[in-house]
Amino acid sequence: MKNQEIARIFYQIADFLDIQGVAFRPNAYRRGARIIEELQEDVAKIKQRGELTGIQGIGKNLANKIGEYLKTGEIGLHNRLKREVPPGLLDIISVPGLGPKTAGYLYKEKGISSLEELEKAAKERRLRQMKGFGQKTEENVLKGIEMLKRMKGRILLGEALPIAQEIIEEIESKCKVERICVAGSVRRMKEAIGDIDILVVSEDPGKTMDVFSSISGVQDVIVKGRTKTSVYLKDGLQADLRVVDLDSYGAALQYFTGSKDHNIHLRKIAQKMGYKVNEYGLFEGERKIAGETEKELYETLEMTYIEPELREDNGEIEASQKGKLPNLVRLEDIKGDLHVHTNWSDGTESIEDLAKIAQGMGYEYIAVADHSKSLKVAGGLDEDELMLQVKEIRKINKRIKGFKILAGIEVDILGNGELDLDDSALKEMDVVVGAIHSKFSMSEKEMTERVLEAIRNENLDILAHPTGRLIGRRNPYEADIDKIMRESADTKTALEINCFPDRLDLNGPNAKRAKQMGAKISLGTDTHAASNLYFMKFGVGMARRGWLESKDVLNTWSAKEILDYLK
Ligand code: DGT
Ligand code: CA
Ligand code: CA
Numbered sequence: 001m002k003n004q005e006i007a008r009i010f011y012q013i014a015d016f017l018d019i020q021g022v023a024f025r026p027n028a029y030r031r032g033a034r035i036i037e038e039l040q041e042d043v044a045k046i047k048q049r050g051e052l053t054g055i056q057g058i059g060k061n062l063a064n065k066i067g068e069y070l071k072t073g074e075i076g077l078h079n080r081l082k083r084e085v086p087p088g089l090l091d092i093i094s095v096p097g098l099g100p101k102t103a104g105y106l107y108k109e110k111g112i113s114s115l116e117e118l119e120k121a122a123k124e125r126r127l128r129q130m131k132g133f134g135q136k137t138e139e140n141v142l143k144g145i146e147m148l149k150r151m152k153g154r155i156l157l158g159e160a161l162p163i164a165q166e167i168i169e170e171i172e173s174k175c176k177v178e179r180i181c182v183a184g185s186v187r188r189m190k191e192a193i194g195d196i197d198i199l200v201v202s203e204d205p206g207k208t209m210d211v212f213s214s215i216s217g218v219q220d221v222i223v224k225g226r227t228k229t230s231v232y233l234k235d236g237l238q239a240d241l242r243v244v245d246l247d248s249y250g251a252a253l254q255y256f257t258g259s260k261d262h263n264i265h266l267r268k269i270a271q272k273m274g275y276k277v278n279e280y281g282l283f284e285g286e287r288k289i290a291g292e293t294e295k296e297l298y299e300t301l302e303m304t305y306i307e308p309e310l311r312e313d314n315g316e317i318e319a320s321q322k323g324k325l326p327n328l329v330r331l332e333d334i335k336g337d338l339h340v341h342t343n344w345s346d347g348t349e350s351i352e353d354l355a356k357i358a359q360g361m362g363y364e365y366i367a368v369a370d371h372s373k374s375l376k377v378a379g380g381l382d383e384d385e386l387m388l389q390v391k392e393i394r395k396i397n398k399r400i401k402g403f404k405i406l407a408g409i410e411v412d413i414l415g416n417g418e419l420d421l422d423d424s425a426l427k428e429m430d431v432v433v434g435a436i437h438s439k440f441s442m443s444e445k446e447m448t449e450r451v452l453e454a455i456r457n458e459n460l461d462i463l464a465h466p467t468g469r470l471i472g473r474r475n476p477y478e479a480d481i482d483k484i485m486r487e488s489a490d491t492k493t494a495l496e497i498n499c500f501p502d503r504l505d506l507n508g509p510n511a512k513r514a515k516q517m518g519a520k521i522s523l524g525t526d527t528h529a530a531s532n533l534y535f536m537k538f539g540v541g542m543a544r545r546g547w548l549e550s551k552d553v554l555n556t557w558s559a560k561e562i563l564d565y566l567k
Helices: 003-019 025-038 043-048 060-072 076-084 088-092 100-110 115-123 135-151 157-174 205-213 246-257 260-272 294-300 316-321 351-360 383-399 444-456 481-490 508-516 530-545 559-566
Strands: 177-183 195-202 220-224 228-232 238-243 276-278 281-284 287-290 336-340 365-371 404-412 431-435 494-498 521-524
Touching (some): 003 060, 003 076, 003 100, 088 100, 157 177, 157 195, 157 205, 157 238, 157 530, 177 246, 195 205, 195 246, 205 220, 205 238, 246 260, 246 276, 246 281, 260 276, 260 316, 281 294, 336 494, 336 521, 383 404, 404 559, 431 559, 444 481, 481 494, 494 508, 494 530, 508 530, 521 530
Parallel strands (some): 336 365, 404 431, 494 521
Antiparallel strands (some): 220 228
């Protein structure tokens, strides 16, 4: 399916046009990109039926561009723009706070056309003299560049995991494999991924390598050998496939799952016991004493099996030696989603459609949490609209059997810590989710007070995306997270793990901290379109990386238990 590729090109065209200062057209391309990205059906099929322009938001021009791409594999306008605009400007607009207009200005007026040149200018304090810039902006530019460097070459788990699964499915469909599994940071559910690692046991390694190096999406084969093949997928994302023998599959899976720190610690323990461990197995002298399964390997080292998400050398090895590992929450334990948007604000589906889809996934409940009035761009609800929505939800609940829609709201936490809607309205709700969407750059003291003030409001039940970070795009805002967690525990306010791939907030370490402080965790996908409901697995990944058990996570409880706790 070419949908994602076309969407990516449309986004780039929009950015290029913006940099050139073109009006209106960028937004048309951006809207088109979003629509194509969300399409469930292959655009090529829609095109075949001649129905492209029938899609809301795809006009004649965009339809032609899609057609051009399907026919030739490229878009002329895109190629032209790539020649006209230095590609480094695309990096510059990914610096938080710098939009396409600023990038265009920096280029035209100052000749800055790459991240390196921008960093140099900021370090030499040349930016602060420019129109619209100050010392603070200059400092933020430097912080932003630091963050981009940390992220450099890494992609979100939310993108990497589906790609890894597609690769595995394609290999499985085309050749006979005895075992196949993703390893590395993807298996550990790390929120940002350097490269994809896959392990396979196959009777015909040659054929498996052939299939892997020719799957759709491969741009370049880096090395192709008998035991390891590496390829570049789009955007320079690398994927490695290793073929191993069945009797060392467990050892290889353990080794290539990592993390490196976990492996180093494990190797020390093996050495102390007089063993040697590597990707082929666990050896006593020349004799292999474990290797076919990971479980056998850990148990031979006198440990209980350690789940991949825990393998960061954060105490999991010691806990496993004492038999004190947590019994981690699983995706199957999740009974519902506690943060979804509908077409009452900026979501795509109606309340009822979304509820039915959630019920089809085996859920018992969802909490509808649309935006509140101060978030105007998202069509936030005021008190009257919210009460109408509550009425509608109660009505739909009477029609649906065996499922409950909780009437909720994602209410804005205003600058002073007050909530965006009257307490009298909030009191009517089943769940009140509170979130910060503005004024991120307060001092630590101010921000902490702001959040504490919100948590102390007895109507607030869940604090959404508590640190405000956007992976690779925005650092957490400055706040005393310990104080916030303690107050949450005291007031029985749950802290959210927002499952959206670029948030995953709280992350694993913060979720672990929250539990230590006595706070409960709520998982919310922040769904804006039904396909987002599947983001739950990423949130569960964070919960598992945070050592959480099912009792720590509200979504494993019944709706009644949740309401009782939050009341
Ligand atoms: P990534 O790709 O940067 O997101 O992170 P990983 O953890 O997937 O790292 P990667 O792909 O470089 O290597 C996969 C696994 O292989 C890693 O988690 C542990 C293992 N590994 C790699 N290099 C070493 C090493 O020098 N020593 C040990 N003990 N293990 C290693
Ligand atoms: Ca990797
Ligand atoms: Ca790798």
